[in-house]
Amino acid sequence: MKIDYRINNNKHSVVFCRSNKLDAVSKSVASIKSDKNILFIYDDKISRNIVNEIYDELKLSGCKIIKIECAAEKFNKNEKLLFKILDVLLANNFTKKSIIISLGGGVIGDVSALASSLYLRGLYYVCIPTTMTAIVDSSIGGKTAINYKGIINSIGTYYHPKLVFIIDEIIKTLPDREFFAGIAEVIKCGVIGDKKILKLLKSKKEQILKRNNNFIFKMCYLTLKTKLKFFIDDIYEKDKRLSLNFGHTFAHAIEMAIEQKIKKDYIRHGEAVGIGMLCEVFYEKGKKEKVYQTIKSLLENYNLPTNISLKDIPFKKSNLQNSIYKNIFLDKKKIDKYPRYISVKNFHNTRVKEIQDFDLLNDSITQIIMDK
Numbered sequence: 001m002k003i004d005y006r007i008n009n010n011k012h013s014v015v016f017c018r019s020n021k022l023d024a025v026s027k028s029v030a031s032i033k034s035d036k037n038i039l040f041i042y043d044d045k046i047s048r049n050i051v052n053e054i055y056d057e058l059k060l061s062g063c064k065i066i067k068i069e070c071a072a073e074k075f076n077k078n079e080k081l082l083f084k085i086l087d088v089l090l091a092n093n094f095t096k097k098s099i100i101i102s103l104g105g106g107v108i109g110d111v112s113a114l115a116s117s118l119y120l121r122g123l124y125y126v127c128i129p130t131t132m133t134a135i136v137d138s139s140i141g142g143k144t145a146i147n148y149k150g151i152i153n154s155i156g157t158y159y160h161p162k163l164v165f166i167i168d169e170i171i172k173t174l175p176d177r178e179f180f181a182g183i184a185e186v187i188k189c190g191v192i193g194d195k196k197i198l199k200l201l202k203s204k205k206e207q208i209l210k211r212n213n214n215f216i217f218k219m220c221y222l223t224l225k226t227k228l229k230f231f232i233d234d235i236y237e238k239d240k241r242l243s244l245n246f247g248h249t250f251a252h253a254i255e256m257a258i259e260q261k262i263k264k265d266y267i268r269h270g271e272a273v274g275i276g277m278l279c280e281v282f283y284e285k286g287k288k289e290k291v292y293q294t295i296k297s298l299l300e301n302y303n304l305p306t307n308i309s310l311k312d313i314p315f316k317k318s319n320l321q322n323s324i325y326k327n328i329f330l331d332k333k334k335i336d337k338y339p340r341y342i343s344v345k346n347f348h349n350t351r352v353k354e355i356q357d358f359d360l361l362n363d364s365i366t367q368i369i370m371d372k
Contacts, residue, residue, distance in 0.1 A: 001217055005228055007160055014224055016217050019169035026060040028163055032124055035097040036063040041112050043072040043104035046130055047173060054103055066092055072107040077147050085115040099124040105131035106138045114144035117159030127161040130170050132182020133270045136223045139164045141231050150260060151330055152252045158235055166220055168213050181270030183302040186223045192243050192350050193226040201298055243350040246342040251276030253327035257320060266313060274304045275368050280341045283364040291344050307368045317369055324365050
């Protein structure tokens, strides 16, 4: 299974790999017209078996490989990690024909891709995503970024991976929470772009929960094809691509509010996106709307939160609400004084709108914060 697409007449591919056929990795990397130098950046929490399998396979491509192990917590998505990568590239005389390969989730992928775009104004980038959110969302589309001064994705570029490898063994070994967090992005693409995704999530729930290869690959394939449909003619996010931000205005505000208070992964990005989708539909139409109920039901079916509980975090309700409210106005989609969000009028009918009713904004935030 494979997805091929072209950007500026350059070919890019997503390759779905079975764990017993990893030779696709070495063969595809060897086909890149590189100088045979690879910087292999991987998450320190990934199973050593998987790291070694990928590393051994890459050696078969005939390339010289330098490895960097990185801590991939959200609060490490910063300039320190970026410059660590750039320093290694400089110290080892990498060229524009060299390759960066990332093995990790969104943090490792985003920073590796940013380094790939900046070093000598661009070298080859290959992505092997290891979280469900990275697999179905950030692996394609070309968004690269670091967080700066507490603001999510405030410094970044658009730079597309030459190759993306989606490997079944990685999906099978994900902790449940990481697996479920990515399903929120799948739900998002189903709501804004393809009813076949929603049908699959409903009708094949048991197979997906058991991580059946065929249905997991089909789910990822449909989700990535949907994302591709939104960005392929709008790379720089001026029009149609903005719909992929459904849920993200509130999601980023929630993430920043919590992470400004506690420096740990209390909430995954996908979990925040799920809650953010509910906030945006609530702001537009309220809880009785069919879109709201469909999203809520699917989130619950896939063990995703539909609210923020204060039970485990050191916040007063009013303080958390105020922090989320303020962070909404830091969102990068904001123009002039009004933040913007994605309105879903009906399934697959989206448009960008401004948040102008600040009382309703407060209500939208309040309804997802639970005391217990």
